[in-house]
Amino acid sequence: MPDILLYALLGIYLLGMLFIFLYSLAQGQLLFSFLKARKSLLKTQKISPQEWPLVTVQLPVFNELYVAERLIDAVAKLNYPKEKLEIQILDDSTDQTVDLIREKLKDYPNIHFKYIHRQDRTGFKAGALREGLTVAKGEFIAIFDSDFIPDPDFLQKTIPFFHSDKIGMVQSRWTHLNEEYSLLTKLQAFALDAHFLIEQIGRNHQGAFINFNGTGGIWRKACILDAGNWHDDTLTEDLDLSYRAQKKGWKFIYRPEIESPAELPPIMSAIKSQQFRWTKGGAECAVKHAKSVLGQNLPFRIKFHAMAHLFNSSIFIAVLLVSLSSIGVWFLGEKEFLSSEWLRMAGLFLMGFVLIALVYLVSYFYGKRSFFRSLGEAIIYLPLFLSVSMGMALHNAQAVWEGLSGKKSPFIRTPKFNLESKKQTLKANRYLTFKTPITTWIEGVLSLVFLVMVFLAIQTGNYLFLPFHAMLAFGYGLVFISSFKSYALGKS
Template sequence: MDWSSIAWTRWMFNFAFFYPIIMAFFWMTGGVYYYLRRERNAPRPDAPPPMPHTPFVSVLVPCFNEEDHIVSTITALSAQMYPDFEIIAINDGSSDRTRELLDALVADHPRLRVVHLAENQGKANALRMGTLAAASDYLVCVDSDAMLDPHAVRWMVGHLIDGPRVGAVTGNPRIRNRTTLLGRMQIGEFSAIIGLIKRAQRTYGRLFTISGVICAFRRTALHDVGYWSDQMVTEDIDISWRLQMAGWDIRYEPNALCWILMPETLRGLWSQRLRWACGGVEVLLSHGRSVLAWRKRRMWGVLLEYMLSLAWAYVMLTIIVLWLVGMFVTLPPAWHVETMLPRWHGVVLAFVCMLQFGTSLMIERRYETKLTRHFYWVIWYPIAFWMLGMFTAVVAFPRTLLRRRRRAVWISPDRGAPA
């Protein structure tokens, strides 16, 4: 075979085409196995199994400028169907009415304690301060705009007392705001993509990250790895890697439901996803080399998956750039991209994508009986969110390389309104 005669674009197209298909079947296989083994005959989310004992639990709520949501969040936490817990709200130098609202809530919620920090020092530091104030070895961390299901604490703490090497548990975030196209597409993303990936990763070995909006930790595990890093843009990805590299187990609990708000503007969505992408690159640069050690081999799959996704983003960008340049300049045949319009391979990719969505939505019906009504909106996910993911990954890599390491402080995110 004359390798010089093979068009480079053919190799790029093959990778761009086969990578998402292979990963889709990888996630579907792992997700279905997880469902059949752990979920199909499990109790419903509102009927958790009895626990041998119910240890005291500390619920940490770091917040910054959350006057619109903090009352509903604390109210939902106070309604937890768990016998013995405290709520610690850490006000990280808010400039709005968050401080006044928290102080007023103490009178109505006897389990609530409030810690006020003088200035904005970031979520990681707020969580560390909350841990110092906590009285329990079992910590449940909830974002200050989230609505926790009444049984969520019981579901997560059950894992922590189940095994001494369980260092963290991640819950199941669900989208609250569903009035716009972006909001409805994210319903499918969190169930058909994020939920399925977490099930598959749990089946095959290690999780890429916990969901920072709803998670639980064993304090001794956090102490073992030095707690959260205030130098990382996404403290949840970093703590997930460090815990697992140190030999701690992270579990996924889909019954621990948490209702969250997500951006409903393109600008807000871009800022959020760029931060997530920068967090992934930071973890790769900080821990990628140490993960290659043999005793950390169970992390190799997570590392390979992330590196392939980053390579896919740059390959897709190259294809798009070559197609645009080829519209104005005659390129050598090996670099010519005739069209970006989908042909037979596009039809196959769309079919596999819908198969993945359908598989995941059927699994997720345990938690939302009317979830399949959003299947139509999921159809638009590949066009919008694959491109968004590609561009944020491409921008995040050089941006992270050039970023000066400094404390990552809070920035008030763009959120939509609850439905």
Template structure:
């Protein structure tokens, strides 16, 4: 490596997040001006011409502490025609017993018991095949669905027969720690803004695994969820769009979720997300080379570039650390990792991104601004974490044997 290569790496490390922030901000503003600006404040959704049957699906594995609250919110959906299917996927706690007790309380509830841990994708498959409806709304076992979330998502399905899936708007329930508060801002200023931008530019990287609606005929077209992908939500999103189905984002479809509030829990979660992204990139890159898949190219290129950026940052850190122990050529020596003028520029852009997302997102949660005070720590905590998990995840994805079933691993539900 010579000085020219190092200079290129340093420039790429700076300009990539800068460019992507500008893309996300511009896309978020376009989305707001086109679809949100003239929309009245969310009280009740508009009336629809029809209200088809919908199946609400909740796959569960060791959700005994949350499942009653989750089912209660599903049962309170303001949709006239629905059923609930809960899948007890080999739980080792009292999840199955609690679900059986709820059958008398909620007549619309059906329960499927799996004898052993088969994984979320298999549970979703079983529920989809047992469903009586043409439309599915899938939520996690710790999710509290807003009363009108089904209405907002199914409206997109009725609007166009090409819409295969609609991803909702997850909101963080547990906010007692710094990690919890940071994730409140992350889901609105980062994830929400990215989904808005991707919706504008044509393809969405992934539906949210905790809240998404699906058209069953579209799922049937691609063979439902793959059981050997560590993140079934990313995989199903890519396969649907590669079959030229459309995915939309609906910010009014709110869903309150629990997230990790320990470094260990957050590491495991983000490592799984990063591995899932690497797996779909490795599996589908060959198919993406065809011209008819060109609308997926920006999504794949964005993820590939983010991986390249993570390894670039890792290389810079290694060179900086090595310079303290061995004599490096001056062209490879990095004085400090502390932000210089590049850091000031990125900080300003980051604050601008947070500000735009706050203005856009406050219509869905009016007091969200109080959590933005903590977002000053976001680059330090999450950029380091996401860089490290991306570096570790790619080899894991490469070495994973195709066909190995992805089973449940109970996540960190935070401190409550």
């Protein structure tokens, strides 16, 4: 019986590795597409309009004491004809943010700010955007979350790309206000840069589905309405609307040279809150859109990348299953039940991790001035990033499973800090109210389990999974310790 169980674990391991390998092929193809797209991006022509259109800027806000004033100051500096600009503050706040915003708006009597305060949060962010759209006067709708500082020339840079009536949305590239704050912010930037460079450019270049990233983008209002307006049945209303619009034939444009600076969550509890919403919402959108995308008359390549895009958060389930089942596979190897053919197959699947690592390395080197300095940093950050990503597998796999199975949960905001202003400390943030979940304690247990596997490998000389288990032990350990410390902040 134990041997049957071990072979069952081998089957789970191989299935998980197959999923990771297929995902890596999609990533590798996006990398190839990105490399081809770099020259064409420089040649793209934009046509400035003879008359600038009316634009509405929407700022969804909920209890943002630390960043609301900064956001208003930044948007007030937008370089656009004042008579053609309307700024909606969509405020769902239930604390002093309401009074703070109203007082701040007195500083800008000559700018067309429209303050909309809802008494309830029906539909959360999607509901606020939908309600604001009903009274928005603009032909185009720009959206910025509260942790962003828009480029003053954002509208002048993006509006010219709407040179065709078929273009429904233009997305800019997120950059990072506090990347250098800590190791966690550096690793987040490492991950996000790969999405905003390799994935977005790669998909857009080959005409595949891309997504509005929830902020730092601008929509044609007619596109939003034609696609059915904002829905609140998923936690990622941005990805949902993106697919509904593109399925109806609207074209999206991604411009990496237009930057939208934003704040990265500096502590693990905030990161986990954001990650849970993104991964669960992505899974919910996969359930909602996968079947209809496969049923459309689209090239196989487009459908393949759409499935990889919609189900990309499922990679965390695969990583969790592979990591746990690898313990049984190790014991199979220790009992000499594994032939050399099985080992060669495992080696083939490991090529998937090489492709994924290459995507992140290329995005990291993009735009860097010093190759040798960047190489040294990459040698440190890549294994750290991969370890922490695997250490997040349990937390994110739970979110994905809830999304795929249809379990509903409320929209939990990511607390903002405005740490670069040096005006407050982490302990002073009143929005850190997260409770330590049971998964955090399990992450600590998993760290110890894989640490034991490392010691067993060294003791027996069976090094089949030594690097993998060492990275898992470190990743789960770092996630556990940083989670525990950040949850403790909310209790202090």
